[in-house]
Amino acid sequence: MPELPEVETVRRGLEAPLTGRRLVRVEQRRADLRWPFPPDFATRLAGRRIDAIDRRSKYLLFRLDDGAVWMVHLGMSGRLFLKHGAPPPGPHDHVVVETDAGSTLIFQDHRRFGMMDLVPEAELATHRLLAGLGPEPLGNEFNAESLSARLAGRRAPIKAALLDQRTVAGLGNIYVSEALYSAGISPLRLARSVVGRRAERLVPAIREVLQAAIAAGGSSLRDHRRTDGSLGDFQHNFRVYDREGERCPTRGCNGTIRRIVQNGRSTLYCPVCQK
DNA sequence: AACAAGACCTGCATGC
Protein backbone atom coordinates (compact mmCIF):
# COMPACT_ATOMS: atom_id res chain seq x y z
CA MET A 1 0.00 0.00 0.00
CA PRO A 2 2.08 2.82 1.22
CA GLU A 3 4.78 4.55 -0.73
CA LEU A 4 6.63 7.64 0.42
CA PRO A 5 3.64 10.04 0.14
CA GLU A 6 1.36 7.74 2.13
CA VAL A 7 3.98 7.21 4.84
CA GLU A 8 4.67 10.94 4.99
CA THR A 9 0.92 11.59 5.27
CA VAL A 10 0.81 9.24 8.25
CA ARG A 11 3.88 10.87 9.80
CA ARG A 12 2.32 14.31 9.52
CA GLY A 13 -0.90 13.06 10.98
CA LEU A 14 0.86 11.71 14.05
CA GLU A 15 3.44 14.43 14.59
CA ALA A 16 1.37 17.05 16.40
CA PRO A 17 -0.78 14.72 18.51
CA LEU A 18 2.05 12.40 19.58
CA THR A 19 5.20 14.50 19.92
CA GLY A 20 5.92 14.93 23.63
CA ARG A 21 3.35 12.30 24.59
CA ARG A 22 4.19 9.39 26.84
CA LEU A 23 3.16 5.84 25.92
CA VAL A 24 1.42 4.60 29.05
CA ARG A 25 0.29 1.16 27.86
CA VAL A 26 1.53 -1.04 25.01
CA GLU A 27 -0.33 -4.14 23.90
CA GLN A 28 1.42 -6.43 21.41
CA ARG A 29 -1.30 -8.78 20.23
CA ARG A 30 0.73 -11.32 18.25
CA ALA A 31 4.32 -12.55 18.17
CA ASP A 32 5.21 -11.46 14.66
CA LEU A 33 4.33 -9.35 11.67
CA ARG A 34 6.61 -9.97 8.71
CA TRP A 35 9.24 -10.90 11.29
CA PRO A 36 9.11 -11.47 15.03
CA PHE A 37 8.94 -8.35 17.17
CA PRO A 38 12.22 -7.57 18.95
CA PRO A 39 12.62 -9.14 22.42
CA ASP A 40 10.55 -7.48 25.15
CA PHE A 41 9.07 -5.09 22.59
CA ALA A 42 6.03 -4.00 24.56
CA THR A 43 7.93 -3.68 27.83
CA ARG A 44 10.65 -1.58 26.28
CA LEU A 45 8.20 0.74 24.53
CA ALA A 46 5.88 1.23 27.48
CA GLY A 47 6.61 4.32 29.57
CA ARG A 48 8.67 6.00 26.86
CA ARG A 49 8.02 9.52 25.61
CA ILE A 50 8.02 10.35 21.88
CA ASP A 51 10.46 13.21 21.26
CA ALA A 52 10.10 13.38 17.46
CA ILE A 53 8.64 11.48 14.51
CA ASP A 54 10.83 11.23 11.42
CA ARG A 55 10.71 9.28 8.18
CA ARG A 56 13.41 7.57 6.14
CA SER A 57 12.13 6.17 2.86
CA LYS A 58 8.98 4.22 3.79
CA TYR A 59 10.04 3.76 7.41
CA LEU A 60 8.54 5.77 10.25
CA LEU A 61 11.05 6.59 12.99
CA PHE A 62 9.69 7.46 16.42
CA ARG A 63 12.52 8.98 18.47
CA LEU A 64 12.10 7.95 22.09
CA ASP A 65 13.33 9.61 25.29
CA ASP A 66 15.67 6.71 26.14
CA GLY A 67 17.70 7.13 22.96
CA ALA A 68 16.01 4.28 21.10
CA VAL A 69 14.13 4.57 17.83
CA TRP A 70 10.85 2.76 17.22
CA MET A 71 10.96 1.75 13.55
CA VAL A 72 7.67 1.02 11.79
CA HIS A 73 7.11 -0.13 8.21
CA LEU A 74 3.54 -0.42 6.97
CA GLY A 75 4.23 -3.12 4.39
CA MET A 76 1.41 -3.37 1.85
CA SER A 77 -1.65 -3.03 4.04
CA GLY A 78 -0.46 -1.46 7.30
CA ARG A 79 -2.35 1.47 8.81
CA LEU A 80 -1.80 3.66 11.85
CA PHE A 81 -4.93 5.15 13.39
CA LEU A 82 -5.15 7.61 16.23
CA LYS A 83 -8.37 7.29 18.23
CA HIS A 84 -9.83 8.93 21.30
CA GLY A 85 -10.13 6.88 24.47
CA ALA A 86 -9.34 3.17 24.47
CA PRO A 87 -11.62 1.45 21.94
CA PRO A 88 -11.65 -2.36 21.93
CA PRO A 89 -9.22 -3.77 19.35
CA GLY A 90 -10.65 -5.07 16.09
CA PRO A 91 -9.42 -7.79 13.75
CA HIS A 92 -5.86 -7.25 12.55
CA ASP A 93 -5.18 -4.61 15.21
CA HIS A 94 -1.76 -6.02 16.09
CA VAL A 95 -0.32 -3.26 18.27
CA VAL A 96 -2.36 -0.97 20.51
CA VAL A 97 -0.66 1.91 22.33
CA GLU A 98 -2.39 4.20 24.82
CA THR A 99 -0.91 7.64 25.42
CA ASP A 100 -0.97 10.02 28.37
CA ALA A 101 -3.24 12.27 26.30
CA GLY A 102 -6.07 9.76 26.51
CA SER A 103 -5.62 8.72 22.89
CA THR A 104 -4.81 5.32 21.40
CA LEU A 105 -2.49 4.58 18.49
CA ILE A 106 -3.52 1.45 16.61
CA PHE A 107 -1.36 -0.48 14.15
CA GLN A 108 -3.60 -2.54 11.87
CA ASP A 109 -2.21 -4.75 9.10
CA HIS A 110 -4.27 -7.60 7.69
CA ARG A 111 -1.56 -8.88 5.37
CA ARG A 112 1.18 -8.59 7.98
CA PHE A 113 3.90 -7.49 5.57
CA GLY A 114 4.69 -4.66 7.98
CA MET A 115 7.45 -4.72 10.57
CA MET A 116 8.54 -3.05 13.79
CA ASP A 117 11.87 -2.83 15.55
CA LEU A 118 13.47 -0.97 18.44
CA VAL A 119 16.93 0.28 17.61
CA PRO A 120 19.49 2.31 19.56
CA GLU A 121 19.90 5.68 17.84
CA ALA A 122 23.60 5.01 17.25
CA GLU A 123 22.80 1.82 15.32
CA LEU A 124 20.10 3.27 13.12
CA ALA A 125 22.29 4.23 10.17
CA THR A 126 23.72 0.72 9.94
CA HIS A 127 20.41 -1.09 10.48
CA ARG A 128 20.16 -3.87 7.89
CA LEU A 129 16.97 -2.42 6.44
CA LEU A 130 18.23 1.15 6.21
CA ALA A 131 21.92 0.84 5.38
CA GLY A 132 21.50 0.18 1.67
CA LEU A 133 18.84 2.74 0.90
CA GLY A 134 19.45 5.33 -1.80
CA PRO A 135 18.95 9.08 -1.32
CA GLU A 136 15.68 10.64 -0.25
CA PRO A 137 14.02 11.83 -3.47
CA LEU A 138 12.98 15.13 -1.88
CA GLY A 139 16.45 15.78 -0.45
CA ASN A 140 19.46 17.60 -1.83
CA GLU A 141 21.48 14.45 -2.55
CA PHE A 142 19.02 13.40 -5.23
CA ASN A 143 19.86 15.08 -8.53
CA ALA A 144 20.43 14.15 -12.18
CA GLU A 145 24.10 13.54 -11.61
CA SER A 146 23.71 11.21 -8.66
CA LEU A 147 20.79 9.40 -10.30
CA SER A 148 22.73 8.83 -13.52
CA ALA A 149 25.62 7.45 -11.51
CA ARG A 150 23.35 4.94 -9.83
CA LEU A 151 21.79 3.89 -13.13
CA ALA A 152 25.10 3.57 -14.99
CA GLY A 153 25.68 0.14 -16.47
CA ARG A 154 22.38 -1.28 -15.34
CA ARG A 155 20.58 -3.46 -17.88
CA ALA A 156 17.31 -3.66 -16.00
CA PRO A 157 14.38 -1.59 -17.29
CA ILE A 158 14.19 1.87 -15.70
CA LYS A 159 10.89 0.83 -14.08
CA ALA A 160 12.64 -1.94 -12.13
CA ALA A 161 15.64 0.25 -11.31
CA LEU A 162 13.43 2.93 -9.77
CA LEU A 163 11.55 0.36 -7.69
CA ASP A 164 14.94 -0.77 -6.36
CA GLN A 165 15.27 1.21 -3.14
CA ARG A 166 19.06 1.43 -3.56
CA THR A 167 18.55 3.72 -6.55
CA VAL A 168 16.28 6.19 -4.81
CA ALA A 169 14.37 5.54 -1.61
CA GLY A 170 10.63 5.69 -1.22
CA LEU A 171 9.19 5.17 -4.69
CA GLY A 172 6.74 2.31 -5.22
CA ASN A 173 4.64 0.94 -8.02
CA ILE A 174 2.23 3.86 -8.38
CA TYR A 175 4.66 6.75 -8.32
CA VAL A 176 7.24 5.09 -10.56
CA SER A 177 4.61 4.79 -13.29
CA GLU A 178 3.42 8.35 -12.70
CA ALA A 179 6.94 9.83 -12.67
CA LEU A 180 8.04 8.01 -15.83
CA TYR A 181 4.91 9.23 -17.58
CA SER A 182 5.54 12.78 -16.44
CA ALA A 183 9.15 12.60 -17.66
CA GLY A 184 8.15 11.06 -21.02
CA ILE A 185 10.38 8.03 -20.44
CA SER A 186 9.33 4.51 -21.41
CA PRO A 187 9.30 2.08 -18.47
CA LEU A 188 10.93 -0.47 -20.80
CA ARG A 189 13.99 1.69 -21.50
CA LEU A 190 17.20 0.27 -20.05
CA ALA A 191 18.21 2.07 -16.87
CA ARG A 192 21.72 2.76 -18.16
CA SER A 193 20.27 4.79 -21.02
CA VAL A 194 18.57 7.26 -18.68
CA VAL A 195 21.29 9.89 -18.73
CA GLY A 196 21.64 13.48 -19.87
CA ARG A 197 18.36 15.20 -20.69
CA ARG A 198 16.27 12.21 -19.65
CA ALA A 199 17.83 12.12 -16.21
CA GLU A 200 17.40 15.89 -16.00
CA ARG A 201 13.69 15.45 -16.66
CA LEU A 202 13.21 12.45 -14.43
CA VAL A 203 14.48 14.04 -11.21
CA PRO A 204 11.97 16.92 -11.13
CA ALA A 205 9.24 14.56 -12.38
CA ILE A 206 9.80 12.32 -9.35
CA ARG A 207 9.96 15.26 -6.95
CA GLU A 208 6.83 16.88 -8.31
CA VAL A 209 4.66 13.78 -8.31
CA LEU A 210 5.69 12.95 -4.75
CA GLN A 211 5.10 16.48 -3.52
CA ALA A 212 1.70 16.67 -5.18
CA ALA A 213 0.74 13.31 -3.69
CA ILE A 214 1.82 14.39 -0.21
CA ALA A 215 -0.21 17.58 -0.58
CA ALA A 216 -3.24 15.43 -1.46
CA GLY A 217 -2.78 13.16 1.57
CA GLY A 218 -1.54 10.20 -0.47
CA SER A 219 -3.43 7.78 -2.70
CA SER A 220 -6.25 5.61 -1.37
CA LEU A 221 -6.93 2.75 -3.77
CA ARG A 222 -7.83 0.13 -1.19
CA ASP A 223 -5.79 0.29 1.99
CA HIS A 224 -4.30 3.71 2.63
CA ARG A 225 -6.01 5.87 5.23
CA ARG A 226 -4.91 9.00 7.01
CA THR A 227 -4.43 8.65 10.77
CA ASP A 228 -7.98 9.89 11.36
CA GLY A 229 -9.36 7.21 9.04
CA SER A 230 -10.11 9.54 6.12
CA LEU A 231 -9.07 8.79 2.55
CA GLY A 232 -6.21 10.34 0.62
CA ASP A 233 -7.12 12.13 -2.60
CA PHE A 234 -4.26 11.67 -5.03
CA GLN A 235 -5.83 8.66 -6.80
CA HIS A 236 -8.05 11.21 -8.57
CA ASN A 237 -4.92 12.79 -10.02
CA PHE A 238 -3.38 9.64 -11.51
CA ARG A 239 -2.56 10.14 -15.16
CA VAL A 240 -1.67 6.52 -16.00
CA TYR A 241 -1.85 4.33 -12.88
CA ASP A 242 -5.09 2.34 -12.73
CA ARG A 243 -6.11 3.89 -16.06
CA GLU A 244 -5.60 1.04 -18.50
CA GLY A 245 -7.49 1.62 -21.75
CA GLU A 246 -8.08 5.31 -21.15
CA ARG A 247 -6.93 8.05 -23.50
CA CYS A 248 -3.49 9.50 -22.74
CA PRO A 249 -4.05 12.85 -21.01
CA THR A 250 -1.16 14.56 -22.77
CA ARG A 251 -2.48 17.29 -25.07
CA GLY A 252 -2.20 16.26 -28.70
CA CYS A 253 -1.36 12.62 -27.92
CA ASN A 254 -3.85 10.06 -29.16
CA GLY A 255 -2.27 7.19 -27.29
CA THR A 256 -4.11 4.72 -25.09
CA ILE A 257 -2.81 3.92 -21.62
CA ARG A 258 -1.42 0.42 -21.57
CA ARG A 259 -0.77 -2.06 -18.78
CA ILE A 260 2.18 -4.42 -18.91
CA VAL A 261 3.78 -6.61 -16.24
CA GLN A 262 7.41 -6.11 -15.27
CA ASN A 263 9.00 -8.24 -12.55
CA GLY A 264 5.53 -9.40 -11.62
CA ARG A 265 4.13 -5.92 -11.10
CA SER A 266 1.80 -3.81 -13.20
CA THR A 267 3.28 -0.93 -15.13
CA LEU A 268 0.98 1.69 -16.66
CA TYR A 269 2.25 3.94 -19.44
CA CYS A 270 1.52 5.62 -22.73
CA PRO A 271 3.33 3.79 -25.55
CA VAL A 272 3.03 6.88 -27.76
CA CYS A 273 4.50 9.70 -25.70
CA GLN A 274 6.87 7.78 -23.43
CA LYS A 275 10.11 7.07 -25.29
C1' DA B 1 27.23 -8.91 -9.60
C1' DA B 2 22.90 -8.23 -11.55
C1' DC B 3 18.59 -9.62 -12.46
C1' DA B 4 14.11 -12.19 -12.26
C1' DA B 5 11.21 -15.16 -9.80
C1' DG B 6 9.49 -16.92 -5.43
C1' DA B 7 7.94 -16.20 -0.98
C1' DC B 8 5.38 -14.12 2.71
C1' DC B 9 -0.25 -12.97 3.98
C1' DT B 10 -5.34 -11.61 3.63
C1' DG B 11 -9.18 -9.73 1.17
C1' DC B 12 -11.59 -8.45 -2.77
C1' DA B 13 -13.42 -8.54 -7.63
C1' DT B 14 -14.33 -11.43 -11.38
C1' DG B 15 -15.90 -15.32 -13.97
C1' DC B 16 -17.51 -19.94 -14.40
Place this chain on the structure above:
DNA sequence: TGCATGCAGGTCTTGT
Protein backbone atom coordinates in the same frame (compact mmCIF):
# COMPACT_ATOMS: atom_id res chain seq x y z
C1' DT C 1 -24.33 -19.65 -4.19
C1' DG C 2 -19.83 -21.65 -4.24
C1' DC C 3 -15.42 -22.07 -5.86
C1' DA C 4 -11.19 -21.05 -8.44
C1' DT C 5 -8.39 -17.51 -10.14
C1' DG C 6 -5.98 -13.32 -10.25
C1' DC C 7 -4.77 -9.09 -8.31
C1' DA C 8 -3.23 -5.58 -4.66
C1' DG C 9 0.44 0.37 -2.68
C1' DG C 10 6.55 -4.04 -0.40
C1' DT C 11 10.79 -6.16 -0.17
C1' DC C 12 13.68 -9.99 1.57
C1' DT C 13 15.38 -14.43 -0.11
C1' DT C 14 16.47 -17.68 -3.50
C1' DG C 15 17.87 -19.24 -7.97
C1' DT C 16 19.78 -18.38 -12.58
